[in-house]
Amino acid sequence: MAIRCEVSGDGANLVAALSGGLQLTDSASLREQLLKCLAEQPEALLVDLSAMWVDQPLALSIFKVVLRQAARWPGTPVLLCAPGPQTRELLSTAANHRLPLYPTVAAALAHLHDERSTMPSISEELLPVSGSTRHARDVATEACVRWDLPDLVAPASLIVTELVANVVDHADTMMTLRLSLRHRYLSIAVRDGSPQPPSPSLSGPPQAATGRGLRLVNEIAYSWGYLPSTGGKVVWAALRRP
Structure with missing residues (x-):
């Protein structure tokens, strides 16, 4: 039986309820579904295992x-959250002992309530027009000034310029720019309505019309990448905080 994943939310957190027998052949599809949940940038993702059992223990590596x-x-x-006895035993082995495991969804939510420190963020809806790159730079500058990160104004502005210009030039859809302050990083993300991977490729020539393309993002960011999302994708980059 193929694993099933039903996603629900409470406005802040997402809960992915898994059911069925977990096998290695489920890994790719389950990974994509859980990554789509992360692309929504919830405050937390709770994976409810109460209706899931494990047919092939190696498949548990998907959670890592x-x-x-x-x-x-x-x-x-x-x-x-809420694994059955067999699943709990497998998740408690030496290979999986560092996975965050809670007896119930309620217990996980209680932990989040005790540990959570809300991290600020700024979001902006942008049209796929050339003027959006200038507006994105203004948003990045505002975020860095507000959060007392003057050293990140220049790199954040360059990154948002390239990510937004890439949507304008290649995806041509509405987009959402979001900057979030994390404990160690300033996170920058642009969500668009195209499922196609970000373009141009890092190996291509610099793009005269849009700066130096994603090669510049690769050089400046601490890390970057993209995730599939519902109806499109999210391209993200992280800058290490001073």
Whole structure:
């Protein structure tokens, strides 16, 4: 039986309820579904395992993959909740003992309530027009000034210019620019309505009309990448805070 994933939310957190027998053949589709949840940038992602059992224990490595991505961006806590006895035993082995595991969804929510420190963010809806790059730079500057990060004004402005210009030139859809302050990083993300990977490629020549393309993002950002999202994708970059 293929694994099923039903996603619900409470306005801040997302809950991904898994059901069925987990097998290695489920890894790719489950990874994509959980990464789409992360692309929504919830305050936390809770994975409800109460209706899931494990047919092939090696398939549990999918949760490590998702947690690594969440740590890189967007910094969202991913909590595994309510496993059955067999699943709990497998998740408690030496190979999986560092996975954040909670007996119930309520217990995970209580932990978040105790540990959460709200991190500020700024979001802006942008049209796919050339003037949006200038507006994006203004938003990035405002965020850095507001959060007392003067050293990041220049690199953040360059990154948003390239990410927004890439949407204007290639995706040609509405987009959402979001800057979020994390404990160690300033996160920058642009969500658009195209599922196509970001373009141009890093190996291509610099783009005269849009600065130096994503090669510049690769040089400036601490890390960057993209995730599929519902109806499109999110391209993100992280700058290390001084």
